[in-house]
Amino acid sequence: MSETLNPFLNAQRQVKKACDKLKLDPSVYELLKEPEKVLIVSIPVKMDDGTMKTFTGYRSQHNTAMGPTKGGVRFHQDVTLDEVKALSIWMTFKCAVVGLPYGGSKGGVTVNALELSKNELEKLSRGYINAISSIIDPKKDSPGPDVGTNPQVMGWFMDEYSKIKGYNIPSIATGKPIEIGGSLGRNQATGYGVSVMVKKVCEALNMDINKTRVAIQGFGNVGSFAALNCVKLGAKVVAVGEWTKRTGTYAVYNEEGLDVEKMFEYKAQKGDLVDFPGGKMISLEDFWKLDNIDILIPAAMENALTVENTSQIKAKIIVEAANGPITPEADEILNKKSIPVFPDILCNSGGVTASYFEWVQNLQNYYWTVEEVNSRLKTIMTKAFDDVFKMHKEQNVTLREAAYLCAVKRIADAMKIRGWV
Numbered sequence: 463m464s465e466t467l468n469p470f471l472n473a474q475r476q477v478k479k480a481c482d483k484l485k486l487d488p489s490v491y492e493l494l495k496e497p498e499k500v501l502i503v504s505i506p507v508k509m510d511d512g513t514m515k516t517f518t519g520y521r522s523q524h525n526t527a528m529g530p531t532k533g534g535v536r537f538h539q540d541v542t543l544d545e546v547k548a549l550s551i552w553m554t555f556k557c558a559v560v561g562l563p564y565g566g567s568k569g570g571v572t573v574n575a576l577e578l579s580k581n582e583l584e585k586l587s588r589g590y591i592n593a594i595s596s597i598i599d600p601k602k603d604s605p606g607p608d609v610g611t612n613p614q615v616m617g618w619f620m621d622e623y624s625k626i627k628g629y630n631i632p633s634i635a636t637g638k639p640i641e642i643g644g645s646l647g648r649n650q651a652t653g654y655g656v657s658v659m660v661k662k663v664c665e666a667l668n669m670d671i672n673k674t675r676v677a678i679q680g681f682g683n684v685g686s687f688a689a690l691n692c693v694k695l696g697a698k699v700v701a702v703g704e705w706t707k708r709t710g711t712y713a714v715y716n717e718e719g720l721d722v723e724k725m726f727e728y729k730a731q732k733g734d735l736v737d738f739p740g741g742k743m744i745s746l747e748d749f750w751k752l753d754n755i756d757i758l759i760p761a762a763m764e765n766a767l768t769v770e771n772t773s774q775i776k777a778k779i780i781v782e783a784a785n786g787p788i789t790p791e792a793d794e795i796l797n798k799k800s801i802p803v804f805p806d807i808l809c810n811s812g813g814v815t816a817s818y819f820e821w822v823q824n825l826q827n828y829y830w831t832v833e834e835v836n837s838r839l840k841t842i843m844t845k846a847f848d849d850v851f852k853m854h855k856e857q858n859v860t861l862r863e864a865a866y867l868c869a870v871k872r873i874a875d876a877m878k879i880r881g882w883v
């Protein structure tokens with residue numbers, strides 16, 4: 463059988479498994495297997511050289527049983543309809559596993575955003591929001607950031623939508639710059655949440671975090687703040703895997719521990735971590751094979767761990783920070799090797815949780831301190847971790863299955879009470 467690299471089929475398979483395990487009425491899976499609404503749009507952009515280019519964009523709104531939908535927007539050359547649909551499904555379960563009053567959605571534009579000028583990126587961002595404006599609304603569905611989008615893009619989203627409606631609507635997008643209604647702590651939130659999960663993993667598995675050695679694939683928004691906060695909690699980050707246009711994939715390794723703050727400075731100056739002086743350069747292939755790693759954190763893109771590299775992995779535990787970083791077949795291998803995998807919908811839920819906080823603050827026009835944001839985030843994620851870990855023990859299922867069982871049960875209950883199934 464060929465490996466399931468289609469994230470949509472992968473997401474559907476995970477939902478089906480949970481529905482079967484919970485012995486739910488088949489109508490539950492029937493409602494959850496496809497998004498409620500998908501919009502495909504064509505976005506014309508007048509490029510700096512005067513030519514006209516059209517980009518394809520998507521918005522997928524998966525399920526509204528728990529509340530309005532919420533989900534980021536990805537600008538990446540590999541974006542496809544199936545990827546956006548899968549990501550919207552995962553968002554539904556991510557919101558449910560942490561108990562947020564949201565369903566899941568996702569958006570994307572097939573574009574290499576790095577090749578656009580700032581002016582072109584602004585036109586594309588505004589064009590995307592214009593094109594999907596008929597199906598979004600703070601009370602229906604609101605975008606946030608994902609791969610290839612950032613606070614500035616969220617600012618353009620919010621400004622464009624406010625212009626369309628004729629008044630200021632900060633709650634239409636989260637992950638905005640602080641100056642226009644962004645939440646303190648949002649930019650760091652996903653990585654911070656991953657570190658909260660790493661601490662919980664150590665506690666649950668009786669490991670001393672001060673002796674824990676961590677390797678992270680991806681030093682973007684999520685990976686870099688996960689690294690920084692893991693170090694703050696006492697762990698050692700010994701390897702970081704990365705990709706750059708000029709050399710492709712690579713990794714930086716220092717068995718004594720990398721100086722993460724210096725890596726931030728170096729990446730800000732040079733654009734990547736190639737030849738970072740505080741470690742030695744190794745290949746990404748060797749990064750996966752490192753044998754002295756306690757916790758491996760894939761924090762780059764989907765399908766990072768396939769059958770090929772997973773059989774070589776020697777790390778003791780995996781904490782998923784990226785969305786869908788492990789193919790189902792690779793997941794099976796890890797399962798057989800008894801390597802516990804703490805799943806994405808739990809571990810990277812800090813981002814949507816802080817987005818929820820931003821939305822709440824915008825709707826109330828009342829703003830919280832960063833300490834309030836972080837402490838509420840920690841409370842929510844800690845409870846979610848405890849619920850999932852309890853389900854894992856009680857039902858004797860993998861942690862991923864346990865997370866889906868918690869999430870699917872909540873959504874199925876809501877759909878039943880509402881009379882949908």
Ligand code: NAD
Nearest residue numbers: 609652680681682683684703704705761762784785810813
């Ligand atoms: P990002 O673009 O800021 O960072 C991704 C990083 O991964 C980049 O530094 C890139 O160079 C690196 N990378 C790309 N391909 C690689 C490869 N093959 N090997 C090693 N490194 C590679 O994106 P991000 O916002 O950090 O998101 C990362 C993942 O986390 C995605 O799966 C995203 O969907 C998920 N996620 C993000 C958020 C968020 O708030 N940003 C929230 C939840 C989940």
